[in-house]
Amino acid sequence: MKQLHTILLLIFSSGLLAQNAVIQGIILDANQEPIENINVSLVGSEKGTSTDSTGFYRLLIPADTEVDIKFYSLTHNTYILKNIIVEAGAPFEFNPILELKVTEIETVIITRVSEQEFEGVTTIEPKLLSRIPGVQAGVENLIKSLPGVSNNNELSTQYNVRGGNFDENLVYINEIEVYRPFLVRSGQQEGLSILNSDLVRSVDFSAGGFQAQYGDKLSSVLDIKYRRPKSFGAGVDASFLGVNSYVEGKKDDFTGILGLRYRDNSLFVSSRETEAIAVPRFFDAQTYLTYQFNSRFELGFLGNIAINSYEFQPLNSQTNFGTVQDAQALIINYDGREDDQYETYFGALKASYDVNDDLNLRFISSIYHTQEQEHFDILARYRIGRPNTDIGGDNLGEVDFTTAIGSELDHGRNDLDALIVNLQHRGTVKIDSEKKDKDLLEWGVKFTKEDIRDRVREYTVIDSAGFSVRPPLSEFTNREPYFSFEAPLEPFLNVRANNDVNTTRYQAFLQYSSRGYLGDHEIFWNVGARSHTWTVAGNDFEDTTQTVVSGRSQAAIKPDWQNTDMLFRLSGGLYYQPPFYRELRNFQGEVVPDVKAQKSIHIVAGNDWSFNWTSKEGEKRPFKLTTEVYYKDLDDVNTYTVENVRIRYRADNVSRAYAYGADVRLNGEFIQGTESWISLGYLKTEENINDRGYISRPTDQRLKVAFLFQDYVPRLPNLKAYLNMVYQTGLPGGSPSYADPYDFQFRLKDYFRADLGIQYVFVDDKIRPPEGSWLGKFRELSLGAQIFNIFNYENNISNLWVRDVASGSQLAVPVRLTPRVFNLRLIARM
Structure with a gap:
């Protein structure tokens, strides 16, 4: 306790004791985009720092002293800010714009490799989030266009990565882990993603082999950073689907951004085969606030309120x-109706304290509260x-x-109340100041408390020609209607449970990163370890405590090849996924507290090849070909079935599994000045349940081809087109939920979808109005149309199984997704 008081005293008194001043800001390129790894130094001194992945830097300098500040890198022109004087306790903000410096050696462009490239992380341009069409436009919409990422339901923001399921993906906003609702069972109920694209500053995605600093999940990491405004701004994005709006600003040391979203999915629900009275309405408000107390201490707040309501009254189909x-x-x-309500409240505080230029300490606390109701009688x-x-x-x-x-x-009467509290500390220290790129030592500890109260009431009664159909169990031998059955009537499916579960988690990680040279070859390596201890407690069972420890590593090399720009990567390690509440609950709704953590040995090998393609007009356009191969060996697998977007676990660890595949992505300027890409992925994943032999897992999506394309009319550059197209082979599925997976290995039909957006751009960063025009007040203004599923292809999400008692057969009736839908869209930003 004495040490804690000392740390707090240092934090809140640092502004009074400091003899230094601070200069900080965001370094931008000519396109107003943040630049990473720009060196910032005090001329005539060894003091220096560099920009992070968001372009942000902070440098301590002598107070009340005239100094020069130098901004330089291998890739951009050097800039020197001369004769600056900064008072103590009053941070000076400077946001320079650096021009790109290109050095050509036999037509090869030499550029500095970013940390994300070394780590195998895919970085997505935030501007694409609002441009690329999709039923659920935004971050997840673009993630699904990457190789290895799949989803066969356009109404959902969930995604599978390399054979994993929806629950195996980590999502962070500014280092704060976020969660998805528990009871949502179909994409049309899901509503808005917690990720608000209007607030996003950077998007980083790893499909596997990620570092120890990230949590314990088996598949992927989506790392989002929200921006800190530099000036006032506002925007609106309105269409037949709803309205997104935001406002942002900066005053002295305070920055704030607020986003409001409203969505109505009636356009898609009403276009399906079922005639229904549907009211699917979703609303959320999200804010990110920061305040700079002094040159070393900053406090940030992330808040979100989401109210999703889904009312559905089917009539006929x-x-x-x-x-x-x-x-x-x-x-x-x-006859009947369904009323679902999902309310989520999320708040997080993040304090960042710079002890000095090399040591940063962060303290994060967050609270997530969800109240969910799923009531239906149909x-x-x-x-x-x-x-x-x-x-x-x-x-x-x-x-x-x-x-x-x-x-x-x-019939269903399901109610859930969940409260999740997190307390976390993370730290970063730069080591070996003699090196140009300092080594990094990073650590973190995290405490989590999960309080889940869940009431489950579900049953299904099936009747054919006046005879009740019994559950598909061996003790219910049934030969009706030709022979009478004298046992009591039983529902075909029946789940009743009351669960009050508390889970306590303690997590910690430590990792070391180094970047340097092996001869003339640039190299990077990272090694780290994690530990995770959790205790599951409840009223109906004894407390169960388990611990897992895992290690992860990465290595990369960029050879000094004069005529070829190549980068090679290798990463992997041992990954665990301790069970969350959903994974503890079995088919009968009962909690099994001693479910083990699923385990995966993961190996990923990758290659980046950057090159220029010369067009017929002699223009050199940049391209990158990224190739990765991977293998996962999984043990203690918790088997499950997927019903639309709801995962139902068996709460056991009786399976082994594997997944392997290859992903290829070619991105670049197919059309000058625009980024497009083609993705190709191959996957095979199988599981062996109770040593009965290997069969396909529910996520065994063998082949995927995705095409994301931007274009414009050469003689009318204001008219732009965006195409988002994906083809995926059929998933195993469509079998009854109660079925033995060894008896049902059918596959759904292949999934194919193309969404087209056409926008006439009045104003953007490249198209500026005449001086004095009323359009000059806008930073971006466009009007256009979207056509979802332009080829009107009938995709299936599952099968509805109906019984013909007379013949004793079951018929698989396809449950189809959205047909072709037309939408108008207006985007305005100031």
């Missing part, structure tokens, strides 16, 4: 399926028939003959 020779139709008439009366296939007839598609009838009642 008709789904035609089968072939022309064997056409069938399912007609359903509904009675579906169905009949299966033969539709009219006479193409020239007036009754084409209408059902002429009914072959089976039945009904199904689905």
Whole structure:
């Protein structure tokens, strides 16, 4: 306790004791984008620092003394700020713009390798977030266009990475871990992602082999940084889907940005095969505030409130399926409704303290509270028939003959209340000041408390021709309607549970990074370790405590090849995923406290090849070809099934699994001045449950091809087009949730989707209005149209299984996703 008081005293008294002043800011390029790894030094002194991934720097200088500050790097022209005097306790902000310096040696451009490239991290240009069309536009929309990342539901922001599931991905905002709702079971209920694209400053994504500083998950890391405004700004993005708006500003040492979003998914829900009264409305407010107390101490606040409401009253539907020779139709008439409510409140404080130029300490606390309600009673009366296939007839598609009838009642009263509290400390120290690139030692400790209160009430009753269909269990041998069954009636599916679970976690990591040269070859390496101890406690079981320790490492080399710009990477280690609440709850809704952490040995080898392509006009356009191969060996696997976007775990550790594949991405200026890319991924992942043999996992998406393209009309450069297209082979699935996966290894049809956006740009960073025009007040202004699913391809998310008791067979009726939809869009930013 005495040491804690000493640290707090140092933090809050540092401004009074300091004899130094501070200069800080963000270094930008000609396109107003932040530049990483720019050296900032005090002329005539050894004092110096460099910009981080967001272009931000902070340098301590003598107070009340005339000094010169030098900004320089291998890639940009040097700038010297001369004869500056800064008072003690009053930080001076300076945001220089540096011009690119290009050195050509036999047509090869020599540039400095960023930390992200060495670490195998994909960096996405924030401007693309608002430009690229998608049903759920934003960060996740672009992530899904990368190789190795897949999702077969355009209404969802969730994604799978290299054979993992939705729960295996880490998401951070400014080093603060964020969570997704628990009870959401379909993409149309999901609403808004917690990531607000209007607030984003940088997007970094790792599909595997990530460092020890990141948490314990098996698949990926999405690391988001929100920006700190330099001046006043505001914007609005309005369409038929809703409105996004933001306002930002800076006053003295205070910066703030506030984003408000409203979304209505009726445009997509009403266009599906089911005729329904649907009110899917989602709202959230998000803010990021910072205050610079003095030259060393800064406090930031991240807050989010999300209120998502989904009301659904189905009326009737008709789904035609089968072939022309064997056409069938399912007609359903509904009674009842579904009312879902998801309310989330999230707040986090982050304090950053610079002890000196080389040592930074950060203290983070966050609270996440979600209250979720899922209530439904829906009675579906169905009949299966033969539709009219006479193409020239007036009754084409209408059902002429009914072959089976039945009904199904689905009931649910699910309520969940979750409170998650985090306390965390992270530190970074630069070591070996003699080197140009200082080594980094990073550490962190984290305490988490999870309090989950969950009430589950679900049942399904199926009836065909007046006879109740029993659960598919061996003790329910049923030969109705030809032989009577005298046992009591039982629901086909029945889940009832009350869970009150508390989980306490202690996490820690330590890692060391170094960058230098091996001869003339530039090298980078990182090594680190993590520990994770968790205790699961509840009213109905004894407390269970487990601990795991893992190690991770990375190495990269950029050979000094005169005519070829290549970078080689190798990373991997041991990765654990201790169970979260969802992974502790089995199919019956019961909590199994002794579920082990899933374990994965992960190896990734990658290569970056940067080159120029010369067009017919003699223009040199930059391109990069990134290739990665990977292998995962998984043990203590917690098997699961996927229903739309809801994952149901068996809460066991009885499986082994593996995943391997290759990802290729070519990005560059296919059209001059615009960035586009083509992604190709191959994946194979299988699991062995109870030594019964290997079968495909639910995420075994074998092949993916994605194409993200930007273009403009040469004679009318204000007219721009954006195409987002993806093809993926079918996933295993569509089988009943109760089925033995060894009996059902069917695959859904292949997924194909193309979204097109066309915008007429009045103003942006390259297109400026005439001097004196009223358009001059805008930083960006555009009006356009979007066509989602332009080829109107019928994608399936799963199958609805209906029974024909007379024949004893089950029919798989496809559950289809959104058809072609048209949207108008206005973007205005000041």
